[in-house]
Amino acid sequence: MINRVLIRIRVIQILYSTYQNGSGDLKKAENDLIFGLQKSYDLYFFLLLLLVEITETYTKRVEARKAKLLPTNEDINPNTKLIENLFILQLKSNIQFIEYLKERPLSWEGHENFIKGLLEDILKSDTYLDYSTDPVSDYESDREFWRKIFKSKIYSNEQLDDILEEESLFWNDDIEIVESFILKTIKKFDYESGDQQELLPMFKDEDDRVFATKLLRESMFNVKNARDMINKYAQNWESERIAFMDMIIMQAAITEILTFPSIPINVTMNEYINIAKTYSTQKSSSFINGILDAVVSDLKAENKLLKK
Template identity: 60%
Template sequence: MINRDLIRIRIVQIVYAWYQNSNNNLKNAEKELLFGFQKSYDLYYYLLLLMVKLTDMYESRIETKKNKFLPSEEDLHPNTHLIDNKFIRQLKTNNHFIHYLNNRPMSWKENENFVKTLLDNILESETYKTYSELENPTYDDDRDFWRKTFKQFIYNNEELDEILEDESIYWNDDVEIVQTFVLKTIKQFSEENGADQPLLPMFKDEEDKRYALKLLDETILNEKKYRSLIEKHIDKWDLDRIAFMDMIIMQVAVAEILSFESIPTRVTLNEYIEIAKAYSTPKSGSFVNGILDAIVNEIKKDNLIFKH
């Protein structure tokens, strides 16, 4: 689940913090990096849990209405499509889901007002109206309802983003990426898999985890070498006027270019140019692009790398 885009962003942040901290320790930086990845993975489960919480809240609401002193006909015979939703039932009994939440308990209890408002919005929507009017929803209908609902009401929900950012400083930059993984997970669910439906692993494979730790170590341990290479190509610029974040981004990029033969140079350049655009100044993208391009041309000329 934690892809290389997220890895690069997290390493830039860790290296930035490294230079702000006077008591540096590489092992601690590695632990902080892995802890951040764990928190990102928690967010994935927290968003899956939100769909379960919405369903449970609706069921509780139905029960309360049934037990009123004078329940209406609608109270006594409510639409139960949400409660009977086969996708949610499968998620609630999913072995990976249950095991993870047992080991890392999490709850939406502190944000029940948000969940209540979110449920109200869903129930008032055309998406729900269409779903509720189905006579006998199939598994695909149930799953598709939650895919549409997640995309319409949860993905890029500004209020939710603020709640998540308040919950964890590690989630500030993860929300949108992790939400796309939840949508991918919903799409991949299959009724035949039952409780054994695979959920996304923290890393695609051990190689990505090794890549993350190696990139962090190379960036920090070879600081002088990489900074020297960068500074050679910014001799026309006043170092004091260059954004500190730009220097960090270029240092991590150079570490990747020189340390990972299997990653095409153009891929690396494109990724760090995008990070510069998103996390530094408005002009950082073109600046970082120009400097990194010059560095790549030099190290290719000196036969320090042989990849494209």
């Protein structure tokens, strides 16, 4: 689930923090990296849990209305499609989901008002109206309902973004990426898999796990070599005048170019230029692009690039 885009961002953040603090402690940096990536995976389960919490809130609402002193006919005979939604029932019973929440307890406690407001928004939506009045009731329609609701009511929800940022500083940069993986997970669910349905793993494969730690480690080992290359081509710029974040981004990019022969150069350059657009100054992306172009040209001329 944690893709290389997110890994690169987290490595840049750890490098920035490490050098700002002046520690240079590799072991601490590696521990911080693993902790940060674990928090990203926590967010994945926290958002899945939100779907369950919304359903539980609706269930409590239905039960409370039935218990009223003078219940209406609608109170006594509520629409229970949301409660009986087969996708949510499958998610609630998912073994991996249950075990993860036992090991790393996550809770929406304290955000009840947000969940109630979100539920009201869902119940007023055309998506819910179509779903609740559709005489066809099957697993596919139940799963598709939640895919549509997540995409329209939860994805890019500003109030939710604020809550997530308050819950964890690590989630600020993860939200959009992890939300896209929730949509992928919903689409992937299969009724036949029952409670054994596979959720997305923390890393797609062992290569990505290795990529994360190796990129950080080699970036710290390679700091002098990378900065010498940067200074060589930063014409009219003393290293002290280059934005510190730009220096960190270029340091990681050069390290990746030199260390991972299976990753195409243009992929590496594009990824770090995109990071610069988000995390550095307005002119950083073009500046970094120019420096990296010059470094790559020099490395090619000296036959120092071994790419598969």
